[in-house]
Amino acid sequence: MITPPVVRRNTPQRYRLEAGKCKKCGKVFFPPRLVCDKCQCREFEPYTLPSEGAVVTHTVIRTPPRGFSDEAPYCMGIVQLTDGTRLLCQIADCEPERLSVGLKVHLEFRRVQEAGESGVLAYGYKAVPER
Amino acid sequence: MRDVAVIGIGMTDFGECWNDSLRDLFVKAALQAMDESGADRLDSIYVGSMSPGLFCGQEHIGSLLSDYLGQAPVPAARVESACASGGLALRCGFFEVASGASDFVLCGGVEKMTDVSGAQATYALGTASDQDYEAFHGATFPGLYALIATAHMHKYGTKREDLAQVAVKNHENGLLNPHAQYRMKITVEQVINSVKVADPLNILDCSPITDGAAAVLLCPLEMTKKLSKKPIVKIAASAMATDTMALHQRKDITWLGSTAKAAESAYKKAGVKPGDIDFAEVHDCFTIAEICVLESLGVVEKGKGGEASRSGLTARDGKFPVNPSGGLKSKGHPVGATGIAQIYEIVTQLRGEAGKRQLKKANRGLAQNMGGSGGSAVVHILEVL
Numbered sequence: 001m002i003t004p005p006v007v008r009r010n011t012p013q014r015y016r017l018e019a020g021k022c023k024k025c026g027k028v029f030f031p032p033r034l035v036c037d038k039c040q041c042r043e044f045e046p047y048t049l050p051s052e053g054a055v056v057t058h059t060v061i062r063t064p065p066r067g068f069s070d071e072a073p074y075c076m077g078i079v080q081l082t083d084g085t086r087l088l089c090q091i092a093d094c095e096p097e098r099l100s101v102g103l104k105v106h107l108e109f110r111r112v113q114e115a116g117e118s119g120v121l122a123y124g125y126k127a128v129p130e131r
Numbered sequence: 132m133r134d135v136a137v138i139g140i141g142m143t144d145f146g147e148c149w150n151d152s153l154r155d156l157f158v159k160a161a162l163q164a165m166d167e168s169g170a171d172r173l174d175s176i177y178v179g180s181m182s183p184g185l186f187c188g189q190e191h192i193g194s195l196l197s198d199y200l201g202q203a204p205v206p207a208a209r210v211e212s213a214c215a216s217g218g219l220a221l222r223c224g225f226f227e228v229a230s231g232a233s234d235f236v237l238c239g240g241v242e243k244m245t246d247v248s249g250a251q252a253t254y255a256l257g258t259a260s261d262q263d264y265e266a267f268h269g270a271t272f273p274g275l276y277a278l279i280a281t282a283h284m285h286k287y288g289t290k291r292e293d294l295a296q297v298a299v300k301n302h303e304n305g306l307l308n309p310h311a312q313y314r315m316k317i318t319v320e321q322v323i324n325s326v327k328v329a330d331p332l333n334i335l336d337c338s339p340i341t342d343g344a345a346a347v348l349l350c351p352l353e354m355t356k357k358l359s360k361k362p363i364v365k366i367a368a369s370a371m372a373t374d375t376m377a378l379h380q381r382k383d384i385t386w387l388g389s390t391a392k393a394a395e396s397a398y399k400k401a402g403v404k405p406g407d408i409d410f411a412e413v414h415d416c417f418t419i420a421e422i423c424v425l426e427s428l429g430v431v432e433k434g435k436g437g438e439a440s441r442s443g444l445t446a447r448d449g450k451f452p453v454n455p456s457g458g459l460k461s462k463g464h465p466v467g468a469t470g471i472a473q474i475y476e477i478v479t480q481l482r483g484e485a486g487k488r489q490l491k492k493a494n495r496g497l498a499q500n501m502g503g504s505g506g507s508a509v510v511h512i513l514e515v516l
Contacts, residue, residue: 001262010263031264057285057384059277060330061269066254068269076270078278078379088278088379089268096330101285112268124267 139168139348145463174233179216180467213259217470218500218509293437295322305457312463341463470500
């Protein structure tokens with residue numbers, strides 16, 4: 001759902017990669033959580049994710065969902081950032097043939113979806129292969 | 132806790148049932164289960180359904196279905212765990228009978244998926260993934276399982292043909308199931324050359340969009356002998372587990388932790404090992420899913436799931452038949468009904484009523500039903516006495 005409240009609420013993560021770090025065990029959560037699943041601690045400090053990483057696994061979406069029809073086919077992957085945190089996103093500016101496990105990427109700020117019924121543009125991060 | 136038995140089963144044909152509504156489908160399956168059980172009343176109803184709201188614009192279906200089954204004022208609840216909703220409905224009914232709170236509990240599952248367009252159905256299914264961190268970025272369900280497939284192929288050297296072989300095997304089984312949606316033989320070449328959906332998965336790696344319903348009637352084991360002349364089927368174990376909602380949060384993307392945990396717990400409750408199970412119905416929503424499920428159930432070692440279909444291990448005449456019904460792939464996957472349809476097949480096999488697809492050895496069967504990309508899993512073990 002892309003509605004103004006959702007976009008506003010997710011802005012710290014999608015625009016600025018804001019995560020949370022458990023004060024007790026140091027586990028990083030993206031998005032931030034209220035309880036650590038490792039040690040059950042409830043206190044976190046603000047933490048910003050690094051933007052460099054590598055592809056852990058990948059696919060090419062050829063049958064897209066609503067809101068992505070102009071984009072298909074597009075590359076997607078799970079990216080492991082240099083601090084070990086993983087996230088899922090599109091891999092932009094990348095020919096499908098270039099996709100491989102271990103491909104070095106960095107995150108860039110991009111438009112993610114077409115404007116839906118509410119007309120709000122959805123921005124966020126995409127991975128881009130290093131040149 | 133009382134022992135619990137299945138005394139009645141029913142299911143509709145799976146497919147594009149344009150003349151049947153959600154309520155029609157459910158009532159048809161439920162009446163079959165009630166008629167063959169010999170029970171003269173219902174005490175409670177559970178219905179597994181993933182998203183009647185998005186597929187039919189209808190919520191509050193516990194009341195709707197109890198009413199149309201002619202059973203109001205019997206209590207009725209819809210339960211949801213995405214594609215594992217059916218398995219969860221059985222689990223809820225199992226505990227209600229085991230606890231002594233009720234004697235006759237109907238556990239059903241239903242999904243009416245073809246009243247909306249393919250794009251809308253894809254959207255509805257996508258709501259079982261993490262909306263903000265998966266679907267937002269354009270991930271689809273085939274896409275998430277494609278990520279699992281790529282990881283499995285990279286880590287273990289699983290081949291494209293191994294994935295295709297799962298679909299070929301399940302279609303061979305479905306050919307003999309009169310309720311199956313796609314009763315046709317397919318070849319490895321056809322799977323590999325079919326339309327691409329999310330690399331490396333093609334359309335013939337994916338379970339279809341399906342309408343259908345299934346239902347089973349539970350009662351205390353000690354009451355079965357008076358009611359039914361059919362072989363008595365006992366639920367030996369019911370287990371459920373959860374895992375991270377988002378695929379990328381898992382340490383090992385190829386490992387279905389919820390399935391492994393639920394299976395471990397079910398084996399313990401039933402007092403059996405994987406080797407004591409004769410056959411299984413598993414959640415092959417995509418070909419790669421069956422491969423990973425077999426590993427997580429402990430049927431094969433980690434990384435060896437790809438060999439299971441190729442070697443014939445999981446064929447109908449193999450050492451460990453998997454999805455004799457045709458699985459989700461050939462039988463069809465009306466999401467909420469799937470978990471109960473698995474139980475329908477297992478009971479049919481355990482009773483020796485499976486006709487042409489009857490397995491040689493069927494004394495103990497396992498059902499594994501999975502939600503989303505593995506965020507939830509329900510495992511049941513059933514035995515014939």
